[in-house]
Amino acid sequence: MGSVLMAASLCLPASAAGQNTVTVKSTRDPVDKSYRKMIRGMERFERERAFAPNATLRFQLLPRLPSTDMRGITLRIAGDTVSVPVPVDENNFFVLPRHAQALQEDAAVLASRKTASMTWRARIETSGLPTGLPAGLPAGTRRLGDLRLECRVGKEAGLVSNSSPLFGWISDALNTPEGVCTSPDGNYLFFAERPIFAVTLRAGKRVETLPFNMLYAGGEQTPDMLPFCDCQVLLDRTYYVPLWDASWPDDTLVEFEYMVDAPGGVTP
Amino acid sequence: MKLRLLLCAALLAGCATQPAPPGSIVAAERLAATVVAGRTTKAELLAAFGPTKSVRFDSGYEAWVYQSPAGGGQFSEFVVLVDPSGVVSKTRTRAPSIQ
Numbered sequence: 001m002g003s004v005l006m007a008a009s010l011c012l013p014a015s016a017a018g019q020n021t022v023t024v025k026s027t028r029d030p031v032d033k034s035y036r037k038m039i040r041g042m043e044r045f046e047r048e049r050a051f052a053p054n055a056t057l058r059f060q061l062l063p064r065l066p067s068t069d070m071r072g073i074t075l076r077i078a079g080d081t082v083s084v085p086v087p088v089d090e091n092n093f094f095v096l097p098r099h100a101q102a103l104q105e106d107a108a109v110l111a112s113r114k115t116a117s118m119t120w121r122a123r124i125e126t127s128g129l130p131t132g133l134p135a136g137l138p139a140g141t142r143r144l145g146d147l148r149l150e151c152r153v154g155k156e157a158g159l160v161s162n163s164s165p166l167f168g169w170i171s172d173a174l175n176t177p178e179g180v181c182t183s184p185d186g187n188y189l190f191f192a193e194r195p196i197f198a199v200t201l202r203a204g205k206r207v208e209t210l211p212f213n214m215l216y217a218g219g220e221q222t223p224d225m226l227p228f229c230d231c232q233v234l235l236d237r238t239y240y241v242p243l244w245d246a247s248w249p250d251d252t253l254v255e256f257e258y259m260v261d262a263p264g265g266v267t268p
Numbered sequence: 269m270k271l272r273l274l275l276c277a278a279l280l281a282g283c284a285t286q287p288a289p290p291g292s293i294v295a296a297e298r299l300a301a302t303v304v305a306g307r308t309t310k311a312e313l314l315a316a317f318g319p320t321k322s323v324r325f326d327s328g329y330e331a332w333v334y335q336s337p338a339g340g341g342q343f344s345e346f347v348v349l350v351d352p353s354g355v356v357s358k359t360r361t362r363a364p365s366i367q
Contacts, residue, residue: 066326195327197349198360209362212333212345213290216323219333236325259329259349259358 032115034158035077035107038096041122041157044177051149051250055126059159061092061111061118062191063233068117075112079105093123119230120159121191124150129253139262140193144201145250148243151181151188160188160230182244189217189229195236198257203249214240291345292320296336296361299346308356313348328352338364 038059045057063070070092077084082101086109088094096109111118124146154160155177180186192199199210213219217231217238231238241254294317302308302316313332322332330350335343345362 195325195329197331197358198347209360211362212321212331212347216325216331219290219321219323219331221323233326235323236327236329257360259327 032108032110033120035079035096035099035102035109037156037158038109039098039103041153041159042096042098044156045122045124045149045153048149048152051145051152052124052126052143054128055124055143055146055149057153058093058095058123058125059157060121060123061088061094062121062230063117064119064230065117066233068113068233070118073111073113076110077102077107078110079107081105082107122150122153122157122159124153140256140258142190142254143250144241144243144248144252144254147190147241147254148181148250150190151186151243152177154188155180184242184244186243187218187240188243189231189238190241191231191234192237192239192256192258194256194262195259196239196256197259199239199241200255200257201241201248201252202255203252210239210241214242290321291333291335292317293343294334294336294346296338296344296346299334299336303346303348303356303359305356305359310350310354310356313350313356329357 042057049055061070061073061075073088073092075086075088075094077086077096077099079102082099082105084097084099084102086094086096099107126143126146129141129143155175180188196215199215201208201210215238216235217229218240221229221231221235226232226235229235236259242248298316303313310330317334320332320334322330324330329352332348332350334346334348336346338344342364344364347360347362348356349358351357
């Protein structure tokens with residue numbers, strides 16, 4: 001905001017420089033989501049479909065504060081002159097439409113909640129995984145290639161809302177899709193549907209349960225640190241997967257054991 | 269010069285030392301004999317094994333982790349889920365791996 005005002009003041013004629021009013025056509029909270037960035041994420045999804053050839057892309061809103069009311073959220077693309085409503089479903093998923101004027105105006109994607117109260121993720125899912133069936137895979141099973149692409153799209157789209165004033169400059173150095181999604185230290189957090197007790201990778205006959213330090217944001221978050229993590233209220237749903245480890249193919253299944261079993265084995 | 273090289277070598281050797289595995293080290297047999305889902309309490313875990321690495325969630329659930337030596341420098345991982353009433357509700361063992 002400061003830089004906007006400074007730029008605006010530099011553009012004023014000298015005779016007006018002493019006046020107190022400046023007209024700014026639009027303002028943007030620094031943590032609002034950029035429409036251009038989110039479109040770039042969607043373009044990356046199209047370019048890198050090889051990770052998830054049969055998957056679809058949606059975006060999801062998730063709570064970041066205990067007080068966030070996630071019911072009835074509305075969303076819109078807001079530019080200088082355009083305002084485009086974006087339907088959000090009951091689980092807070094949405095598909096972002098393409099809009100040439102909004103792109104031109106470098107629009108923001110705004111939700112009807114304070115920006116710091118939510119976090120955002122890309123959600124890429126291959127349909128047809130036999131999840132939740134009595135004789136099939138556990139409910140909520142994911143596919144590793146989908147998660148690999150989710151990381152790339154999510155980072156490209158600028159969705160993750162971590163905020164550490166102390167370590168921001170360090171994370172910036174690694175904060176590219178490649179830096180995060182291809183490194184064991186990338187630490188891209190995923191959220192399961194419900195609180196998890198175990199996460200298991202399955203590729204043919206190879207089956208491995210992830211170590212404890214790949215659950216719950218590494219298990220190292222102290223109460224002081226949690227407010228800086230967008231996992232603040234979803235800690236019991238968070239997990240890392242070895243996105244970087246090429247020995248696990250894209251078709252690897254990521255299965256969950258939940259803290260509390262769903263009644264009757266119903267998919268959550 | 270030699271002294272400096274020795275010092276550097278000692279420092280590098282220190283860096284190469286394996287870190288302690290996360291969580292208290294407890295024999296797998298003791299864990300199996302002591303921890304029973306649906307019965308064992310948090311107080312009993314503490315009395316038997318002392319504090320270990322754990323995560324407490326807003327829901328009141330807690331996840332505790334222990335390491336059990338499995339030979340050859342490997343450890344199996346024993347994870348305990350404690351429910352909000354303080355009773356173990358689930359346990360699981362992860363196959364051995366080098367820490």
